[in-house]
Amino acid sequence: QVQLAESGGGLVQPGGSLRLSCATSGFTFSFYAMSWYRQTTGKERELVARIPHTDGSAYYADSVKGRFTISRDNAKNTVYLQMNSLKPEDTAVYYCNGNRFGYGSPFSSWGQGTQVTVSS
Numbered sequence: 001q002v003q004l005a006e007s008g009g010g011l012v013q014p015g016g017s018l019r020l021s022c023a024t025s026g027f028t029f030s031f032y033a034m035s036w037y038r039q040t041t042g043k044e045r046e047l048v049a050r051i052p053h054t055d056g057s058a059y060y061a062d063s064v065k066g067r068f069t070i071s072r073d074n075a076k077n078t079v080y081l082q083m084n085s086l087k088p089e090d091t092a093v094y095y096c097n098g099n100r101f102g103y104g105s106p107f108s109s110w111g112q113g114t115q116v117t118v119s120s
Helices: none
Strands: 003-007 010-012 018-025 032-039 046-051 068-073 078-083 092-100 114-118
Touching: 003 092, 018 032, 018 092, 018 114, 032 068, 032 078, 046 068, 046 078, 046 092
Parallel strands: 010 114
Antiparallel strands: 003 018, 018 078, 032 046, 032 092, 068 078, 092 114
């Protein structure tokens, strides 16, 4: 079965940094574009960043562009999100998911996510 395990969240002051990891299994990782989403209670899930399965350019939401960097390690079936210059508005539960060849729908079974709280 598909497994998505997010980790690396925590409490950080504004301006601080966190590195999120998403360890995956149960699918051919290199066939999938991988994405990070975030969600606050009562809000819809928001796409934060996406890295393609090819050498194409990554996508970033305008709100995080220049501050966040998505990367992947195909040998480890893991996708990362380096978050710098964090703002209180970045507070959310962060999730990862995949899209087969960059086109398919996300996996229907989401992971538990990892909580990021930015507060002084």
